[in-house]
Amino acid sequence: MDIKDKIRERLGAKIINWQENSPRRIYFEVKKEDIFETAKFLFKDLGLRFSIASGMENPASLEILYHFSNDNTGEFYSVRVHIEDKKNPAIDSITPIFVGAEWIEREIWEMLGINFVGHPNLKRLLLAEDWPEGNYPLRHNHES
Amino acid sequence: MSHKVIVPIGPYHPLQEEPEFFQLYVDGERVVDIDIIIGYNHRGIEQLAETKHFDQVAFLVERICGICSSSHPYAYVLAVEDILGGEREVVPERALYIRTIIDELQRLHSHLLWLGLAGHFIGYNTVWMWAWKYREPVLDCFEMITGNRQNYAMFKIGGVRRDIKDEDIPVLKKALDELVPAIEMFRGAVMDDPVIKMRLKEAGTLTKQQAIDWCVVGPTARASGINIDIRRDEPYGVTDRVNWSVIIENDGDVFAKTIVRILEMNESVHIIRQCLEKMPKGEIDADIKDIPPGEGIGRVEAPRGECFHYIRSDGTNRPVRLKIRAPSFMNVASDKVAAVGGTISDAALTLAAVDPCYCCTERLAVIDKPSNKKIMNGWDLVKLSQEKTEKLKQGLSDTGK
Numbered sequence: 001m002d003i004k005d006k007i008r009e010r011l012g013a014k015i016i017n018w019q020e021n022s023p024r025r026i027y028f029e030v031k032k033e034d035i036f037e038t039a040k041f042l043f044k045d046l047g048l049r050f051s052i053a054s055g056m057e058n059p060a061s062l063e064i065l066y067h068f069s070n071d072n073t074g075e076f077y078s079v080r081v082h083i084e085d086k087k088n089p090a091i092d093s094i095t096p097i098f099v100g101a102e103w104i105e106r107e108i109w110e111m112l113g114i115n116f117v118g119h120p121n122l123k124r125l126l127l128a129e130d131w132p133e134g135n136y137p138l139r140h141n142h143e144s
Numbered sequence: 145m146s147h148k149v150i151v152p153i154g155p156y157h158p159l160q161e162e163p164e165f166f167q168l169y170v171d172g173e174r175v176v177d178i179d180i181i182i183g184y185n186h187r188g189i190e191q192l193a194e195t196k197h198f199d200q201v202a203f204l205v206e207r208i209c210g211i212c213s214s215s216h217p218y219a220y221v222l223a224v225e226d227i228l229g230g231e232r233e234v235v236p237e238r239a240l241y242i243r244t245i246i247d248e249l250q251r252l253h254s255h256l257l258w259l260g261l262a263g264h265f266i267g268y269n270t271v272w273m274w275a276w277k278y279r280e281p282v283l284d285c286f287e288m289i290t291g292n293r294q295n296y297a298m299f300k301i302g303g304v305r306r307d308i309k310d311e312d313i314p315v316l317k318k319a320l321d322e323l324v325p326a327i328e329m330f331r332g333a334v335m336d337d338p339v340i341k342m343r344l345k346e347a348g349t350l351t352k353q354q355a356i357d358w359c360v361v362g363p364t365a366r367a368s369g370i371n372i373d374i375r376r377d378e379p380y381g382v383t384d385r386v387n388w389s390v391i392i393e394n395d396g397d398v399f400a401k402t403i404v405r406i407l408e409m410n411e412s413v414h415i416i417r418q419c420l421e422k423m424p425k426g427e428i429d430a431d432i433k434d435i436p437p438g439e440g441i442g443r444v445e446a447p448r449g450e451c452f453h454y455i456r457s458d459g460t461n462r463p464v465r466l467k468i469r470a471p472s473f474m475n476v477a478s479d480k481v482a483a484v485g486g487t488i489s490d491a492a493l494t495l496a497a498v499d500p501c502y503c504c505t506e507r508l509a510v511i512d513k514p515s516n517k518k519i520m521n522g523w524d525l526v527k528l529s530q531e532k533t534e535k536l537k538q539g540l541s542d543t544g545k
Contacts (some may be wrong), residue, residue, distance in 0.1 A: 016491060022226070049356075050357070050359045051443075052467070054469075058469075065454065067441070069377075069443075074378035076443070100357075100358045100474060103477050126183035126390065127186070128183070138190070
């Protein structure tokens with residue numbers, strides 16, 4: 001059974017949509033409540049490498065893609081999560097599962113204002129210490 | 145209570161591409177903790193990219209790093225071509241070969257740069273001078289092909305900007321022929337010199353499990369026994385049409401990282417030679433006009449590891465979002481485990497072993513915490529590292545080895 005089938009079998013109905021743009025580019029969406037379980041399954045059980053996460057703002061939501069790489073086959077899995085509450089966006093941190101996510105969660109937190117619940121060290125990574133609170137550079141309404 | 149000293153390293157130097165600030169907490173000779181503070185050179189390139197059109201972004205991302213000048217634009221054009229159906233679908237054959245040649249030449253010059261600086265840190269200034277001497281012809285090749293020693297502006301969506309002329313090929317071949325004995329010499333120097341071996345062995349060790357947990361990439365991961373290389377795992381250019389091997393070491397220390405980089409240079413030479421033989425004649429640019437809506441990911445094995453670009457297009461002439469992740473973003477974080485537990489005389493070397501930028505270490509300073517008095521500056525720390533090598537040399541000659 002290959003990794004694709006294992007993911008579909010284990011996560012089942014938790015996968016909201018599954019999209020293969022090419023054999024090596026697999027995007028699937030889960031609810032934000034399921035991201036901890038999904039990341040743990042991909043990283044710990046399937047042994048995929050966490051490449052990075054990328055956050056962005058959409059008109060209706062904040063979106064995070066968690067990118068996992070299967071280095072044996074070159075398949076690249078991007079787990080999509082939408083956070084509808086743009087006023088107080090929050091999602092479970094995956095840093096407790098593996099420490100490699102620590103920096104990128106700090107970056108997304110300061111750039112987009114998404115709170116990572118359970119992050120052990122949520123402080124600024126790239127922005128200066130005197131950067132104003134609540135002004136998130138990658139939000140479209142930020143003040144430059 | 146023991147006397148705890150904080151050692152700040154960094155952050156600024158006008159020459160470095162990634163200023164970082166390391167704060168070492170030192171107890172006697174031991175490093176007990178480390179704080180890594182980055183962001184000093186944060187230029188907002190991701191947001192800036194949203195204001196440029198697709199062709200301009202290739203130039204913009206080329207300026208992220210002054211050493212791997214081809215990795216970022218390559219990963220970027222791969223991401224855009226991913227929206228268009230993939231590199232192989234749109235890029236002409238000859239351009240694929242040129243892309244791989246440029247990418248591997250860059251790896252050669254980057255690894256030689258690293259080797260020279262590592263030599264300098266342990267007090268082998270000959271290694272430094274020689275490595276940089278042999279790096280020069282590589283840069284000359286770049287100047288000949290692209291017009292520039294750095295920031296080549298070779299990559300564009302759908303192809304490359306300049307062709308490799310027929311008369312350039314013998315020059316390139318000769319430069320490679322002359323580089324091979326130099327690489328062999330460095331390999332011998334590092335493998336056989338007992339002092340270098342003692343100095344690099346068991347310094348800054350990153351175990352395989354640590355490497356997995358910190359998600360490190362590139363030579364840093366391969367030196368810890370992790371079998372990854374984007375060139376093989378997700379081939380781009382013509383990396384799957386030429387013979388070469390992925391270099392893996394298992395010890396995870398600075399010695400292993402050095403060996404991985406030296407042996408990789410041989411593979412790069414091997415790849416370029418085959419590309420020059422096999423390269424067909426033809427077009428070098430597909431002349432792409434419009435980028436359709438969609439999202440794409442580009443990954444390139446930069447000299448330091450996987451370089452990642454994610455792009456989203458809404459069908460206009462500008463990207464909606466460009467996410468860039470340079471390999472050092474993952475590797476530098478792992479210094480937290482690699483340096484802790486080691487001695488302060490190994491610190492400069494360990495922090496340099498993941499191949500971030502070196503100029504930061506020139507800004508090393510040891511500060512005595514209670515009095516806040518500066519007791520050592522950066523050069524003192526490099527000197528400390530060099531003195532350790534001297535002592536090892538002395539010890540070896542005393543025992544008659």
